[in-house]
Amino acid sequence: MEKRTTYHEQIDIDNTLKLREVLRTLPDFVKDFFRAISTTTSTSTRIKYAYDIRIFFQFLLTENPAYRKFTMQEFTLADMDNITALDLEEYIEHLKAYKPLDDDEYITNGERGLKRKISALRTFYAYYYKHEMIQNNPTLLIDMPKLHEKEIIRLDADEVAKLLDFVESCGDELTPHQRKYYEKTRYRDLAIITLLLGTGVRVSECVGLDVEDLDFKNNALKLLRKGGSEMFVYFGKEVEKALKDYLEIRKGITPLSGHEHALFYSSQKKRINVKTVENLVKKYSRQVTTTKKITPHKLRSTYGTNLYQETGDIYLVADVLGHKDVNTTKKHYAAMDDSRRRKAAKAVKLREE
Template structure:
């Protein structure tokens, strides 16, 4: 088992240094591979080189028996496929037993988003008479203006804002950086928060993070989700909602209004165009509504 742990550590270093994966991704890889090591122990497989295609198929069956969601099963098999691919490259194994294992077909779920009228209700529901309210409006305006993730929002520092050019430096997944423009509404809310809200919330804390909590310390992604849930409750919306819907809304509204798909890909920080194309399904639904509403023989 010691040898397995050394190989796993080598793989993690490869993910960190060569693939530049995020810590979240690395933790998932490590968990999935360690789970497979336990399976190897149960099956008395003493070496990764002795893992066969039949063993890989058996492992897939075991995952289904544990009632994992299809998405989780697909991720675990994908993790092991990548692990063995790395081992094959480093000549630690002679074959990749997971290369031919079929991943479960995932249901294609359309991204949930807010309609423009619903976004307006959210904006109007925020009480901006308090420093916290100014902060909450600035968060919502900036997330909707840029389509950034909650984790990206929590990591913004004051120096990341270029107020003169209305551009934000965003540090995304795998520490990849991108510049995203934002508009007048976001700029106005940010300036109001920085000038009239942030200093009061900071108390005696000293740091450069843009968004802070009531104690003056940097606001975490979890803290932003909590704020968002409170906004939803206040706006009187009872459906199941998550902050990522702001990002979905950003992409959907851009495409509905004629934005180029590749431009939206850049703004979202997607490395693959296929990740952005999911939003075209939503816009096709919008186009159908327009067609049915306006075509004389629809």
């Protein structure tokens, strides 16, 4: 029997092939770095590093007069050694708004984008410095971009109920043409949104599910979590019903070859992708709230907050969400919510009534 290639295995294959293509455009010495980190990083991390490092070399080619006549493959470790902290400060400023090669559209980076790119460069430089291939590491002489804390956005209990009700019944408010399309995807969309709200799985974990990953005997999902570990996540009756209703519809779908095992199908009868799930969450949630930008990750935050409020067990929340560090969980899900703040307003009496 031929071995089935899972979604995550296919992603790794695709990323490996993409990485090889990117490395062909970069200086030869860069390959040493990627070989060294291949056993400690995911393919997703490595391809992101490759794109970020390529942006750095493109910056040197277009913005640094010393390298105007270079091609990217001509850079050497000696050139790396000549880069100064001032060059890197100019690079950070460049990243805030720049045009990639062969593109007229500006790309911008906020705090998190800047930090990721400088972190990639630090890791890159650290490898060559540690192995004494260069004498200087200018990335240690610059400050990392500061991240300002963002308010955690999640749905309130009444908004969760409204969202699920809307997905179930909004066909009543649509034109006949809209309703025809809506009816095709209603059970799938309801199953996806109920699953995200009822288990807190990541959107990448959701789209990667195969039908064989469902266990209705124990009401469990088998997940490959971030970092590569496998675990079971359990779900309740509402998720069970939404999944079973969708599976009845799924029986009538003949998928494209290679997509037979996917749990959730797109309208093209292929495995649904992350972008499609993001779009459907956005489409439904804006009918419920206009002040919150709801994404699949916000549904995960909603689940995490609800689980913490119900159990008060931050370690359980960390485990179920697949966080390796409980401090990440504390930061996001143990934040004081509005209802507790309102209690604080009534707790202190200034004068006896």
